[in-house]
Amino acid sequence: MPTRTARTAWTGTLEAGEGQVELTSSKIGTYNVSFPKRAADEANGSTSPEELLAAAHSACYAMQLSATLGESGGTIEALDVAAEVTLGADPAGGFRLTGIHLIVRGEVTGIDSDTFLAAANDAKANCPVSKALTGVQITLDAELEE
Secondary structure (H helix, E strand, O other): OOOOOOEEEEEOOOOOOEEEEEOOOOOOOEEEEOHHHHHOOOOOOOEOHHHHHHHHHHHHHHHHHHHHHHHOOOEEEEEEEEEEEEEEEOOOOOEEEEEEEEEEEEEEEOOOHHHHHHHHHHHHHHOHHHHHOOOOOEEEEEEEOO
16 A cells, blocks of 8 residues: 655744645645644634644545445435534643534435444544544534435
8 A cells, every 4th residue: 555645844933933734745735834723713824733634534434434335235325524623732741632523414315214323433433544544533413414
């Protein structure tokens, strides 16, 4: 399996510094990062490790769920997956990820809601990004739309 890479160029202190994250493997973009914008409610044109992690988790989860639903006999018309990654204070000092909330809505034929929910929970447990983040509480809101 391939290895994917990204790199960050950073200048300055945590509070006053800034950087650029480059998606090196795909070559699809370079994005600004800064701690003040990371900690603010509005990102104002900068991304953050949490947003990048949310993107990775939502994509990985969608792939895993599509595989699990296929194994369950479902035909996937559409999956809409969002991931909310929260940064908060760490009681031991500094910061930590305090939670990840996955939200999925699916249009899937050939299965019922119970089968969809079982597949959604299985995908949450078995997507590689979820497995990598076992130290963070991951919650799920899954619904089969009819």
